[in-house]
Structure formats: structure tokens, C-alpha cells
Amino acid sequence: MKGLGRNINYWFNYSLKAFLMVTAMMVGIVTVTALMDADPISISTILGRSAGYIAFSTFILIMVNAFNNIAVVYPMTVSLGSTRMPSLLGMTIGQHLVSLIGFAVAIIFFIIAKPDMSSLLITFWPLVLALLFACHAFGGLVAVLSAKFGKILGMILYLVSIIGIAILGVFFLSRFILDGSASTDIALNINPGLMVVILFAPLVLDALFFLLLYAIVRNKNLEI
Amino acid sequence: MNESKLVCKDLVKAYGNKEVLHSINLELERGKIYGFIGRNGAGKTTLLSVASGQNPATSGTITVDGMPVWENQEARDLICFSRELSPMNGNGANTTKVKDYLKAAATYMPAFDKAYAEELVQSFGLDTKKRISKLSKGMMSMVTIIVALASKAEFTFLDEPVAGLDIVAREKFYKILLDEFAATGRTFVISTHIIEEAADVFEEVIIIDQGNILLTKNTNDLIESVVHISGKEEEVDSVIADRKVYNTEKIGRSKGATIALKDGEEELDTKGYDISVQPMNLQQIFVAMCGREA
Numbered sequence: 001m002k003g004l005g006r007n008i009n010y011w012f013n014y015s016l017k018a019f020l021m022v023t024a025m026m027v028g029i030v031t032v033t034a035l036m037d038a039d040p041i042s043i044s045t046i047l048g049r050s051a052g053y054i055a056f057s058t059f060i061l062i063m064v065n066a067f068n069n070i071a072v073v074y075p076m077t078v079s080l081g082s083t084r085m086p087s088l089l090g091m092t093i094g095q096h097l098v099s100l101i102g103f104a105v106a107i108i109f110f111i112i113a114k115p116d117m118s119s120l121l122i123t124f125w126p127l128v129l130a131l132l133f134a135c136h137a138f139g140g141l142v143a144v145l146s147a148k149f150g151k152i153l154g155m156i157l158y159l160v161s162i163i164g165i166a167i168l169g170v171f172f173l174s175r176f177i178l179d180g181s182a183s184t185d186i187a188l189n190i191n192p193g194l195m196v197v198i199l200f201a202p203l204v205l206d207a208l209f210f211l212l213l214y215a216i217v218r219n220k221n222l223e224i
Numbered sequence: 225m226n227e228s229k230l231v232c233k234d235l236v237k238a239y240g241n242k243e244v245l246h247s248i249n250l251e252l253e254r255g256k257i258y259g260f261i262g263r264n265g266a267g268k269t270t271l272l273s274v275a276s277g278q279n280p281a282t283s284g285t286i287t288v289d290g291m292p293v294w295e296n297q298e299a300r301d302l303i304c305f306s307r308e309l310s311p312m313n314g315n316g317a318n319t320t321k322v323k324d325y326l327k328a329a330a331t332y333m334p335a336f337d338k339a340y341a342e343e344l345v346q347s348f349g350l351d352t353k354k355r356i357s358k359l360s361k362g363m364m365s366m367v368t369i370i371v372a373l374a375s376k377a378e379f380t381f382l383d384e385p386v387a388g389l390d391i392v393a394r395e396k397f398y399k400i401l402l403d404e405f406a407a408t409g410r411t412f413v414i415s416t417h418i419i420e421e422a423a424d425v426f427e428e429v430i431i432i433d434q435g436n437i438l439l440t441k442n443t444n445d446l447i448e449s450v451v452h453i454s455g456k457e458e459e460v461d462s463v464i465a466d467r468k469v470y471n472t473e474k475i476g477r478s479k480g481a482t483i484a485l486k487d488g489e490e491e492l493d494t495k496g497y498d499i500s501v502q503p504m505n506l507q508q509i510f511v512a513m514c515g516r517e518a
Contacts, residue, residue, distance in 0.1 A: 003297035010331045072313045076320070079278055079307055080332040080371075083295045218295075219280045221239065224273075224307055 003083055007090025010077065015098035018061055023105065026053040048113025051106045056165075058102030059135050063161055065095055066139035067146040067154030070213070079224040088214055096136060103132055126199050133202035140209025147216045228254045228289045230275065230303070230379050230411070235284035237267075237274050237435075244270055246435045248284070252379060252411055257401070259426030259443065259506075260415040263514050267435040268415045269307075272381045276305035288379065301334050304377035308384050309364040311357040322359070322367055323352035333375045341374035344400070348393065361388030369397055373404055381413045386422070394418070398425055423447075423506040433514045443506060450509045451492055454480040455499035463497060471512035482512035 030049045034041045069091055077087045107128070111118045121128070138161060146154030230252040237245035245267050252258060262268045273279045275286050277293040277300045285292065291299040311318055326345075330336045345352055348366040356364065365388050372382050386394045402425065405412065413430075416422050423429075429446060431438040439446070450470070453460060457479040464472075468484040482504065485492060492501050504512070 006331050006334075010328060072318075076313075076325075076328065077332060079305070080329050081300050081304065081375075081377075082332050083277070083297050083300060085295070086297065221279050224278065 003086040011090040011094030022057045044113040047109040051109035055106035062139040066142035075222040137205035238282045255409040258413045259429045262432035302378040304375035305381040306368040306372035317357040335376035344370045419507040
């Protein structure tokens with residue numbers, strides 16, 4: 001597809017820049033707060049604390065980009081000469097790659113900080129990937145609604161998602177991460193059919209919302 | 225020089241039930257500077273955005289070198305429509321930095337000349353670290369000019385490029401434009417409201433009114449072929465009877481009219497009439513054609 005390469009190049013760099021800024025900010029905040037702690041500071045403490053923040057900020061970036069990209073950056077790329085499908089594909093690929101990097105960085109930090117938990121992550125890696133696609137699927141929904149009904153709805157959904165994910169995060173942290181054996185047991189006892197659905201449903205939804213987004217914007221008059 | 229052309233055929237654009245461009249037929253040849261003039265809301269920006277493939281046509285076709293423009297990257301790479309920037313965008317203030325905007329342009333425009341863009345930035349004294357929302361109107365115009373010129377696109381459209389520019393910057397723009405045109409022979413289409421100042425730059429002029437192309441003509445030929453006459457009403461009526469009349473106005477017992485000379489007619493024959501004949505400049509012709517007050 002002519003023009004896809006330049007779009008992946010642009011969107012990847014654009015998303016990566018935002019991610020690096022947020023990550024630097026998160027690590028900076030964690031370092032400063034760790035310095036203020038009475039406990040002795042260590043690199044593994046900083047990395048361990050940063051891991052959760054980076055995973056969370058990666059999710060936030062997916063959501064923010066969902067309505068920001070479609071309302072602001074995508075029209076700009078079209079005005080600068082891109083055709084529509086390559087721009088949307090570039091946007092999607094760029095965001096997925098950067099969020100993959102984000103999750104990977106968070107996981108690496110987590111493993112360095114808590115090496116004993118690495119087996120847990122190895123067991124759960126398909127779920128982590130499914131979670132990533134679920135985030136993108138939700139971002140896709142936000143983008144579709146923003147493109148169809150305006151950015152306000154997208155922003156409201158974004159806020160709802162942040163609150164929702166924070167509540168779920170607290171629940172998840174308290175029930176599973178802090179008690180690794182329990183979560184492993186649950187994972188091992190899930191019906192295999194249900195596991196396949198859990199793993200692939202986000203991927204399918206992510207692809208579906210992409211196609212829906214393209215259907216909405218392919219002939220839409222862009223206000224640039 | 226090759227014979228590439230951008231052709232709009234039976235182009236219609238409607239927003240919902242409102243048709244804003246009515247069956248436009250237009251041919252842009254390579255190696256010309258077109259002045260694109262029309263009143264506010266006449267359809268200039270809409271036509272440029274559709275002709276450049278940024279927005280879809282409702283019906284009709286647009287081709288460049290015989291290739292359809294819509295969703296065809298190869299064709300779109302030949303066209304640059306540098307739009308007027310806005311301090312606001314879909315999410316509030318446009319916080320994109322000028323350098324990031326230029327970088328994006330360099331990524332998306334295959335022939336973008338970064339060194340030339342840098343030269344233009346220096347020439348206009350533009351601070352590329354500034355965010356677009358913090359730029360003055362004139363500075364935003366400079367950015368659109370830089371993108372348009374540095375794009376090196378075969379067909380380059382500029383929408384109100386001199387809006388907000390002071391006279392020194394405008395003169396600089398016209399000079400840079402002519403230098404670039406002389407060096408490359410690219411086609412430029414420039415929409416502007418500052419008509420008389422730019423008239424010398426336009427080789428051809430396209431006048432659009434209420435979504436219709438009124439004319440496309442060589443600028444000098446147009447100026448030489450339109451005159452304003454005034455005199456007693458019955459005498460003026462007699463002279464304009466079999467001519468194309470663009471506009472008439474009554475001043476007391478006198479009457480004025482803007483008329484086109486006939487093909488091959490070098491000057492108006494007014495023997496036997498007490499009629500004054502005045503040449504017109506481009507701006508006056510435009511007002512006569514599109515000003516509906518009279």
C-alpha cells in the first residue's frame with residue numbers, strides 16, 4: 001500500500017515521543033518520592049514502583065490518543081498529503097507497537113524488581129497480550145464514537161474508562177498480584193474454551209473497531 | 225515541459241442537502257500561476273480541498289496526469305494544498321509546534337526540500353519552537369507558505385497565503401514565489417482577497433461565485449477585454465444591447481456598465497455617443513462580476 005511506510009514512520013515516532021515523555025515523568029516522580037522515603041533507596045524499588053505506573057500510563061495514552069488522534073492528528077496527516085486508509089493503518093500500527101513497548105518496559109521493570117514473580121508473568125503472557133488488545137479495542141470504541149458523534153463523547157468515555165480501570169486495578173492488585181498463587185490457580189482452572197474467547201475476543205474487537213472507524217472516516221469531510 | 229494537467233470534470237460538492245459546488249469543470253495546466261478569486265463562501269477552499277483529494281467530491285471526477293486523485297497516493301503526491309492554519313483544532317488550542325508541523329510535512333511530502341524550508345524559515349524570521357496556537361495570523365501564513373513552497377509539488381495550492389502578512393512580508397512572498405516558479409515551472413493556484421496587489425503575479429485568473437466558475441482566463445486578456453462605460457442611460461443601453469454585461473449601476477440620470485469587448489475588438493467604438501470608456505483593473509472587474517449590490 002503506497003504511503004503506508006511514511007505513515008508508520010510518522011505515527012510510530014509521534015506515539016513513541018508521547019510515551020517516552022510520560023515514562024520519563026513517571027520514573028522521575030517515583031524516583032523523587034523514593035528519595036523522600038525513610039527506607040534505603042534501590043534501583044529495584046524505583047523500577048518496581050515505576051512498572052505499574054508505566055503500564056497504567058500506557059493505557060491512558062491509548063485512550064487519549066483514541067480521541068486526540070482521530071480529531072486532530074489524522075486530519076493533519078490527510079491535509080499534508082496522506083490518503084486515508086494508510087494513515088489509519090499507520091496510526092493503528094504505530095500505537096500498537098508503542099503500547100507493546102510500554103507493556104514490555106513495564107514487565108521488564110517488574111521482573112527486575114521482583115524476579116520471583118517472573119514465572120507468573122510467563123504463565124500469564126497471553127493474558128497480558130489480551131489485556132493490551134482489550135485496551136486498544138476500548139480505545140477503538142472511543143475513536144469510533146469520537147469520529148461519529150464528536151470528541152465530547154470520546155472524552156467522557158475516556159474519563160469513565162480511567163475511573164473503571166483504577167477500580168479494577170485496585171481490585172486486581174489486591175486479589176491477584178499480591179497473591180500470585182491464587183491467580184495461578186484461577187488461571188489454570190479456567191475452562192479452555194473460555195480462555196480462547198478471553199484471549200481472542202479483544203483482538204477481534206480491536207480489528208472490528210478499526211474497520212468501523214475506517215467506514216466512518218473514509219468519506220467524511222475533514223475539518224482541518 | 226511535460227503536459228501534465230489537473231482536470232475537474234462535472235465536479236459537484238454538497239454538504240447534506242446543500243450543494244456548494246455546482247458541476248465545476250476546470251483544467252489546470254502545468255507551468256502557470258493561477259489566481260483563484262471569489263467572495264467569502266464562494267467555494268474556494270472547498271474546491272481546493274476536493275481538487276487536492278483532501279475531501280471527497282459528491283460526484284464528478286478529478287484527475288491529475290490522467291490518474292484519479294481521490295485516495296490515490298501517487299496522484300496526491302503531485303499535489304500540495306497548504307491550508308490556512310488555525311490556532312484551534314479538534315481538541316482546543318492547536319499545540320503543535322511549528323518544527324513538528326514542518327517535520328510532519330517532510331515525512332508526508334515525498335519531494336519536500338528541507339534545506340529550502342530552513343532557508344525560508346530564516347528568511348521570514350520564524351521561530352519554529354513556537355506552538356501554532358501562539359503564532360500571530362501573519363506567522364501562521366508564513367508556515368503555510370513555507371510548507372507549500374518547500375513541498376515542491378507539481379500542483380501547489382495556497383489558500384489565502386498573504387492573510388495577516390504585512391506589506392514587507394507580502395512583497396517577500398511574491399518575490400520568493402516568482403523565483404520558485406521561474407526555477408521549477410510548478411503550477412501554483414493562489415486564492416486571495418488582496419487581488420490588485422497579486423494581479424501582476426497571476427498569469428491566469430479563475431473567478432468563482434456561489435459555487436460556479438464564472439471564468440478562467442489569461443489575466444492580461446481579461447483586463448484588456450473588459451471596460452467600464454458611463455453616460456446617459458439611453459445611450460449606455462444602446463451600446464450594451466448586444467454585449468455581455470457584467471454589471472450595471474445607475475447614478476442619478478446617468479448609467480454605468482461593465483461590459484466585455486467582443487472577440488477581436490481592441491477598443492469600444494463609441495462614435496455618435498457621449499459615453500466615457502474607462503479601462504478596469506482586476507479587482508474592479510471582480511467586483512463588477514461578483515458584487516451583486518448594483
